[in-house]
Amino acid sequence: DIEKCIREVSSYIDNTLRPKYPVYGQDIKIMGLRQGNRINLTICCAMIDRYVSSLSEYVNYREKLAEEALKVAKTCTDNAVEVHVNTADCDVECSLFLTVTGTSAEMGDDGSVGRGNRANGLITPHRPMSMEATSGKNPINHIGKIYNLLSNELAHTCVEKVDGIAEIQIRLLSQIGDPIDQPLVASAQIIPKPSFTVKDIEKDVYEIIDSGLENINSVTERVIRGELKTF
CATH class of the missing domain: 3.30.300.280 (S-adenosylmethionine synthetase, C-terminal domain)
Structure with a gap:
C-alpha cells in the first residue's frame, strides 16, 4: 500500500494540484514509513516565491498540500495515514522551503x-x-x-x-x-x-x-x- 500511496500522491500533485496552484514547484520528494498498520508520509515541496505574498499564505498552501495528499492517500489504503509537509520549515524565523525556480537547482542540488x-x-x-x-x-x-x-x-x-x-x-x-x-x-x-x-x-x-x-x-x-x- 505504501508504494501505491506515494505514487498516487506524487501523480496528483503533478497532474492535478500544480496546474491549479502553480505555487507548488516541480521539486517534490515523498518519504513513506510504514509502522504496523500506520503509514507516515513526509512531503518535501519547493514553493515558488512569486506566488506567495506572506508567511500566512505560505502556511495555508503548505496545509492545503497536506490535506489534499491525505485525501488521495486514504483512497489507496485501509491503513491509518499521516501526512507532513516541509517539516524543516521554521515559521518563527521565516526559514521556509521557498524558491525562485520551484526546484533545488538554484542551490546546486538537482538533476534528472x-x-x-x-x-x-x-x-x-x-x-x-x-x-x-x-x-x-x-x-x-x-x-x-x-x-x-x-x-x-x-x-x-x-x-x-x-x-x-x-x-x-x-x-x-x-x-x-x-x-x-x-x-x-x-x-x-x-x-x-x-x-x-x-x-x-x-x-x-x-x-x-x-x-x-x-x-x-x-x-x-x-x-x-x-x-x-x-x-
Missing part, C-alpha cells in the same frame, strides 16, 4: 538522474531494485534503461492478467554481446495469494515475459514517443 529516481518512480531500499540510472541513457541498446522499463511493465501486466498473484518481482540481466531480447537471466519471484500455488501461476507468467521480450523494440519506440516515463 541524481539520488534514486528509479524507473518506477520509487526508491525502495527494502525491496529488490536496480542500481541503474535510467534517465539520460539511450533507449535503443542501453539495457539499464530498457530492462528497467520492461521489467516494471511485465510485473504490472502479470498482476493485472494472472489470477492469484499477491506479489511478483521480475529480474532481467543481460550479457554484453548478446541480443537484448535474449537476456542471460529472466526470472520471476512470485508470492501467491492464499489457495494458489506458484505452479498455478508460473506458466502464464512465463508467457507474458516471453511476449514482452519478443516485442522489446516497442519499449524503444514508446520512450521516443514520450509514452514511457523513466522516473
Whole structure:
C-alpha cells in the first residue's frame, strides 16, 4: 500500500494540484514509513516565491498540500495515514522551503538522474531494485534503461492478467554481446495469494515475459514517443 500511496500522491500533485496552484514547484520528494498498520508520509515541496505574498499564505498552501495528499492517500489504503509537509520549515524565523525556480537547482542540488529516481518512480531500499540510472541513457541498446522499463511493465501486466498473484518481482540481466531480447537471466519471484500455488501461476507468467521480450523494440519506440516515463 505504501508504494501505491506515494505514487498516487506524487501523480496528483503533478497532474492535478500544480496546474491549479502553480505555487507548488516541480521539486517534490515523498518519504513513506510504514509502522504496523500506520503509514507516515513526509512531503518535501519547493514553493515558488512569486506566488506567495506572506508567511500566512505560505502556511495555508503548505496545509492545503497536506490535506489534499491525505485525501488521495486514504483512497489507496485501509491503513491509518499521516501526512507532513516541509517539516524543516521554521515559521518563527521565516526559514521556509521557498524558491525562485520551484526546484533545488538554484542551490546546486538537482538533476534528472541524481539520488534514486528509479524507473518506477520509487526508491525502495527494502525491496529488490536496480542500481541503474535510467534517465539520460539511450533507449535503443542501453539495457539499464530498457530492462528497467520492461521489467516494471511485465510485473504490472502479470498482476493485472494472472489470477492469484499477491506479489511478483521480475529480474532481467543481460550479457554484453548478446541480443537484448535474449537476456542471460529472466526470472520471476512470485508470492501467491492464499489457495494458489506458484505452479498455478508460473506458466502464464512465463508467457507474458516471453511476449514482452519478443516485442522489446516497442519499449524503444514508446520512450521516443514520450509514452514511457523513466522516473
